[in-house]
Amino acid sequence: MNLTLKIWRQKDSNAKGQMVDYKVTDISEHMSFLEMMDVLNEQLVNSGEDPVAFDHDCREGICGMCSMYINGEAHGPDRGVTTCQLHMRMFKDGDTITIEPFRASAFPVLKDLVVDRTAFERIQQAGGYISVNTSGNTQDANSIPISKHAADEAMDAATCIGCGACVATCKNSSAMLFVGAKVSQYALLPQGQIEAADRVRNMVAQMDLEGFGNCTNTGACEIECPKGISLDNIARMNRELMKASI
Amino acid sequence: MALNSKIPEGPIKDKWTNYKDHINLVNPANKRHIDIIVVGTGLAGGSAAATLAELGYNVKAFAYQDSPRRAHSIAAQGGINAAKNYMGDGDSTYRLFYDTVKGGDYRSREANVYRLAEVSANIIDQCVAQGVPFARDYGGLLDNRSFGGVLVSRTFYAKGQTGQQLLLGAYSAMNRQIARGKIEMFNRHEMLDVVKVNGKARGIIARNLITGEIERHSAHAVVIASGGYGNVYYLSTNAMGSNATAAWKIHKKGAYFANPCFTQIHPTCIPRSGDYQSKLTLMSESLRNDGRIWVPKNIEDAKALQQRKMKPTDIPEENRDYFLERRYPAFGNLVPRDVASRAAKERCDAGFGVNATGEAVYLDFASAIERYGKTQAKIHNLENPSKEKIYDLGKGIVEEKYGNLFQMYEKIVDENPYKTPMMIYPATHYTMGGIWVDYNLMTTVDGLYCIGEANFSEHGANRLGASALMQGLADGYFVLPYTIGDYLSNEIRTGKIPTNTPEFDEAEKDVKERLHFFINNKGEHSVDYYHKKLGKIMWDKVGMSRNEKGLIEAMAEIKELREDFWKNVKVPGNLYEMNPELEKAGRVADFLELGELFAKDALHRNESCGGHFREESVELDGEQKGEAKRNDKDYAYVAAWEYKGEPAAAVLHKEQLEFKDIELKQRSYK
């Protein structure tokens, strides 16, 4: 198929960006979206132009690097996938596709479609861990039985890949889904209880400091999240925060 | 230089304990004055950085991604081994040790493997304490599954995302130390050279991938944890950015490179679909617990499948060839990876492949769904359940175990694997070879360490499933923190290492010159053009099966390609900006050298062992007819190559392997 691409180009974080049009031809429906971008970039390199910078690495939906806002949706039109898992069979010949970075004031653009998501790092550093030493002198793993239900729920929360689609989707640029998922993972496990109050307070404080907005329950984040992280995690985080303040 | 593997004296069971009891330690007050650089934040680098920082050293950690959490360890699916014997099925430290040495086709160092098996159980304790949500049974205890090449269930897992959960555990431990200021994290930084001062590793030159700035960083010791070099094949299950640059750069500065030809081709990956393909996707080995691998018995059926005139479900049971179950009744679908890959290739080469290119076999879950469905029906006391009910119940169980893998498959192939068998084909996955290290995990350069997939150590010529995660975390959490202390105990009076010295000047100059060359060359072909060509040579001639003629040709072709690269490569943009093409150029330049050494190593090793299959070396008769033939008399050694200017000129050093605790025998999975 032949496509028109409208892509956000921005030289660096200080430059002013703009949308630029490109054409690609002979795109196979079996290609992944990023393979289509490879075709464009190969074309640009061969014609002496600057290729489009975009983040990607694993290309199998798990590292959380890829981050394109495609036709007005984070990770594009398919559900439950990252940009790298999106396939061209979702588009048809003659389509025009707009491609922008994940936008939020806490995610400044570094170049073209690449944004700076280190705000997420700092939130994790504020408390996204259990304070055990990695010395190996811990108790036997099976001496902490955990109900299958709790373990499975913690696992579901821990599935978050830190991509930031929730933030890019939210009209308030809220990071509640991301933070809620991390808080929930530990809140659901006995190992996480000891520091639970400090953890949630510190992570939420850092989240506010980074300039992420508030949650107004639109639920858009849950719909666009490639890993199906549920809104229940936000509710759980709010409960944890309440508990921590009494 | 003669290789000294520094294996401690004493019986194998006591070596590590004795070693730990007698090494020199650095007191806590002195650790504050010692800096360590860790390149890589995957399971190996991440766990090392966290532990070293916790011990009190000042750590600087580097990753090319925008967060430590995105290292390629995140993609590991199936699980992690540990000799916990929670299942009571006869597992033990010795058995894990034995399985690993045997699985590696007797080309690994006994003492290292034993230590790995010994610390394995501790890894699970550690990870659970960190909040890693491993799968559990209804009693609340940890669940296990089975992986290839073993007869026990010792694999711990977190759905099909074990690597992700373990890495997030190590990442959380890192975050704790970053918050305390003990780790300084350099995201989006790429190490481009190591700096040696008076023969010791004292720092690195790195490029800030956002600004393009070239930076100097000094330390008392440098740890390389940069992962494997599978991308030398262009297509592999590795991440797009996975590269050999850090390892290759230290090789050029004196670290020997061991067994580069020992590479794992994983049997269960999604087949290629076209020339535009940028990477291959693994379907975890855990699927072989429940999936049965087959091709049609009759060539006419295979032809019909290739032309899409028939569906797999049209082929009745009696016309299916479950070739692994047929050839290896004892291990069946759970034979080790090298054996499974070759068997699939053999069937496809004989014309029995099942997709349009003839390069695919089936991995079928129909019988597992039925089996689980029937058990569930019993548990729920259903009398005479319908076929559909059984299917639904069974599907539920399969979904719980492998849901994310099935979803991944469906997204890529656009077929529903609950209804029709998956199609799979072998692909490059893991590199057993890597930087040579001694028992201390130190390379042939003083103060320069190498851990995780980047080193050559524990897996011999073939790695067993779920053992890479185990090794990475063992190295980082439990081994390196001891061994590096022994070395650093001599550094307490050294003081801060300055970076304004001639050694740093020179290393930085070389790095800059190379980068300027790329930018200014304005050649004809893109970096990918060369990478793809290299990949094709590697796959065709240094791939799943190798012979003398092909290997000689490969060496010449790679050299020629490399020369063309240095004349005609085209890199757009500038040095001092974010420039992904420039990053790739440096990595491909290194692959173009490594590829040739790889072929040279494969050529010199005229035996078949593990993932290295030489067509000249097969069993000619008896029960093992057609199986790989190892040659212990001539090749029971580690081939460690010393850099001498050109890959072809590399000099071979042999570390003879001694097997005192395990008898050397032919590997049989029959």
Ligand SMILES: Cc1cc2nc3c(=O)[nH]c(=O)nc-3n(C[C@H](O)[C@H](O)[C@H](O)COP(=O)(O)OP(=O)(O)OC[C@H]3O[C@@H](n4cnc5c(N)ncnc54)[C@H](O)[C@@H]3O)c2cc1C
């Ligand atoms: C798809 C897949 C599935 C797998 N499944 C399993 C499994 O189920 N069980 C199992 O045991 N093993 C599995 N493996 C193997 C295992 O995941 C890897 O061997 C292991 O995770 C490697 O860890 P590592 O820490 O050595 O390297 P990596 O995790 O690859 O980390 C490399 C690090 O080095 C950094 N880096 C690299 N080069 C540079 C440079 N020049 N400068 C700065 N930083 C650099 C990267 O940024 C990264 O942080 C799987 C592998 C793949 C590809």
Ligand code: SF4
């Ligand atoms: S919650 Fe979902 S959308 Fe948000 S960072 Fe995690 S995976 Fe991405």
Ligand code: FES
């Ligand atoms: S590239 Fe890793 S999730 Fe998309």
